[in-house]
Amino acid sequence: METGIHELTAGYALDALDPDERRAYEAHLEGCAQCRDELAAFWQTTDALAVAASGPAPGAELRGRILAGARQEKQVVVPLESRRQRTVPVLAATAAVAAVVALALGLWAASLSSDLDGTRAALERAQSAATVLADPDARTVALEEGEGRLVVDDEGRAVLVADGLGPAPAGKTYELWVVSHGGAPQRAGVFPGEEQGRDVVRLDGTVGPGQVVLVTVEDAGGVDAPTTDPILGSLPA
Amino acid sequence: MELAAPVVAFARSQERPAIRRQHAHLSDEALVALVARGDEDALAELYDRIGRIAYGLALRVLRDDRLAEDAVQDGFLAVWRTAAAFRPERAKASTWVLTLVHRRAVDLVRREERRRAEPLAEEASVAEAAEPTEEAAWLRFERERVQAALGQLPDTQREALELAYYGGFSQSELAERLGVPLGTIKSRMFAGLARLRELLDDSAQEGSWRPEFTS
Numbered sequence: 001m002e003t004g005i006h007e008l009t010a011g012y013a014l015d016a017l018d019p020d021e022r023r024a025y026e027a028h029l030e031g032c033a034q035c036r037d038e039l040a041a042f043w044q045t046t047d048a049l050a051v052a053a054s055g056p057a058p059g060a061e062l063r064g065r066i067l068a069g070a071r072q073e074k075q076v077v078v079p080l081e082s083r084r085q086r087t088v089p090v091l092a093a094t095a096a097v098a099a100v101v102a103l104a105l106g107l108w109a110a111s112l113s114s115d116l117d118g119t120r121a122a123l124e125r126a127q128s129a130a131t132v133l134a135d136p137d138a139r140t141v142a143l144e145e146g147e148g149r150l151v152v153d154d155e156g157r158a159v160l161v162a163d164g165l166g167p168a169p170a171g172k173t174y175e176l177w178v179v180s181h182g183g184a185p186q187r188a189g190v191f192p193g194e195e196q197g198r199d200v201v202r203l204d205g206t207v208g209p210g211q212v213v214l215v216t217v218e219d220a221g222g223v224d225a226p227t228t229d230p231i232l233g234s235l236p237a
Numbered sequence: 238m239e240l241a242a243p244v245v246a247f248a249r250s251q252e253r254p255a256i257r258r259q260h261a262h263l264s265d266e267a268l269v270a271l272v273a274r275g276d277e278d279a280l281a282e283l284y285d286r287i288g289r290i291a292y293g294l295a296l297r298v299l300r301d302d303r304l305a306e307d308a309v310q311d312g313f314l315a316v317w318r319t320a321a322a323f324r325p326e327r328a329k330a331s332t333w334v335l336t337l338v339h340r341r342a343v344d345l346v347r348r349e350e351r352r353r354a355e356p357l358a359e360e361a362s363v364a365e366a367a368e369p370t371e372e373a374a375w376l377r378f379e380r381e382r383v384q385a386a387l388g389q390l391p392d393t394q395r396e397a398l399e400l401a402y403y404g405g406f407s408q409s410e411l412a413e414r415l416g417v418p419l420g421t422i423k424s425r426m427f428a429g430l431a432r433l434r435e436l437l438d439d440s441a442q443e444g445s446w447r448p449e450f451t452s
Contacts, residue, residue, distance in 0.1 A: 007423050007424065007427045008423070009427070010423075010426045010427040010429075010430040010431070011401070011407075011408050011423060011426055011427075013430065014398065014401040014402045014426065014430065015336070015339055015340050015343045015401075015402070015405075016401035016402070016406065016407050016408050016411070016426065017407065017408065018407050018408070018409055021408075036327060039327075039328075040327065040328060041434060042430055042431075042434065043328055043329075043332045043336070044332075044434070045430055045433050045434040045437060046332075046335075046336075046339075046402065046430075047329075047331070047332055047335060048379070048382075048383050048433075048437055049383060049398070049402050049403075049433075050290055050291075050293070050294040050335050050339070051290055051293075051376065051379045051380070051383070052379060052380045052382075052383035052384065053293045053294045053296070053297035053380075053403065054289065054290050054293030054294070054376045054379075054380065055293045055296060055297075056293075056296075057289050057292070058288060058289065058292035058305070058306055058309060059302070059306060062288070062292070062306050062309060062310065063281065063284055063285075063288065065306075065310055066280070066284055066309070066310050066313045066314065067277055067280065067281055067284075069310060069314050069317075070277055070280055070313075070314060070317045071277060073314065073317065073318065142274050144259075210277070235271070235274065235275075235276050236276065236277060236278060
């Protein structure tokens, strides 16, 4: 057994290795299951040492400083640093293309009907949504509940791309809500739900940083405040 | 839809909006996954769970309020930036967060040349005595338990562990400072940590002693 490097597990868990040794140990760790197990056990012990060091609580403003710092870094650092985020532009582009296809199909269906006003309204909605989707600076926000994503541009104009909702039940509609922390939900439009596949819906109003978008099922025509639990919800924009 | 949560649920912190408390049921690991997607509320929840312990650790290493808060802030921002690199099969999320804060504190203490590793602080107990919360009581209990376990280690092992973890000394620095061969320091640290682990396991026979960091 390479006593030397295995023995470094303790020093590593305690952050007591010099930089060169730390790098060497981390490289070793990749290929040594025994050291990974040992390290996991040692980390439980250092957790206990950490808890044992606890004393007075930090200043109340520290929490706000951390969140403000995170907010400042959000746009810049997250896409560059994170492995998972790096793949997002591709996914977002795919989602946008698929959304545009869905828009085009919706328009096509509308144009087949003799309802000229309906066609014009569909066209306007589609153009409005396409403007947001085409904006290279628009951000993609994942959903916490439901399949799809939310796309928000710099000015807060937002498009919900929802997959697999299906048509709302008879006499019902899907209603969109924009919710601030602790605030009352604001109406953001209604939509009927596509027979199959994807709904691409431009929200009324805007979505600001930290707000979330929810969808509930409501009586046809929509209501002023949600009466059911959300079936879809975004992470904070 | 009930968005107005009872005020008592927010008592631990000055500002706990209803939306954030949607994360209260999530595991630390799930929170880190959300942080990796840029979810600020998940970061806030993680701070609410682990921030106090992280601060206590940083304060122990740095012995200075302001520097300790800087270390916690830097550590949590490192969590924010690198959450996607977190590997849950390697460590608990809480361990990972504490590791990032500790590493930052050690970097700072080495830079500041603040080298004061003292026995577990007494002033902390005084501060907590005036704070009759469940969390404070649990922290006090844990501190006494770990202190008791440390007290059972041979002095040389205990010294190596405390100077490294609380003092921020590297193994080579300790070898120089204590005037013993580097190999001896490495062995003491390994044997000491392994023995401490056993002692803590023994003293935890009843129920779970490990910090779960859930609120």
